[in-house]
Amino acid sequence: KKAYGVDTIDFFHLSRAIATYERSLISGFSRWDAWYYKGEPTLSDEEVAGWRLFTGKAGCIRCHNGPDLTNYSFHNIGLYEVYADVGLFRRTRDSADIGKMKTPTLRNLVYTAPYMHDGSIKFMEQVIEHYNLGGKNHPSKSPLIRPLQLNKAEMRQLVALLKAMSDTVMPVVQ
Ligand code: HEC
Secondary structure, eight states: OTTTTOSSOOHHHHHHHHHHHHHTBOOOOSHHHHHHHHOOSOSOHHHHHHHHHHHTTTOGGGTSOTTTTOOSOEEBOSSOSSOSSOBTHHHHOOGGGTTBEEOOOOTTGGGSOSBSTTOOBOOHHHHHHHHHHTOOOOTTBOTTOSOOOOOHHHHHHHHHHHHHTSOSOOOBOO
């Protein structure tokens, strides 16, 4: 009430207060940020190897790109043969959109388990296993999701990189 100078609070104030709060949560101070944007030596050899895979052989960058590590686009990544949540299809009613979900950011994964739209994957290691196997067959599955032939060490490198993309500080910008 004090912030908005009003006697009663309604949904207009609530929605704007929450949006203003969310805009103050800036996440851009991970070790990956310092390495990638400032060239600081903040990543280990294992994490750097993970980045090479991310941008190369594993192809993650094709969808998880830009400062938010997402293309803000929709893809079916082969999680299911039959989707309980049909994703983008619910909006478009185009069968090519069944199981397409919006690419999420990869920032702060350390704090946001379990993963995927339905929280069906508990650990980052299992996410990497999913991508390495190439997912389940589905007519709408992205052609980018295919067996990656990563060995155990490479899978560990990718997990190490994902962890380095998490902020350890969450400064609230005033
Ligand atoms: C074809 C685009 C595409 C590619 C390529 C891709 N992803 Fe994704 N990723 C997605 C989408 C879409 C989701 C959300 C799926 C869902 O919620 O069902 C997702 C989800 C994730 C999640 C879960 C995040 C969360 O907060 O739940 C992680 C982690 C992830 N991807 C990492 C990777 C890694 C590592 C690679 C490379 C091996 C990769 N992705 C390649 C599109 C892609």
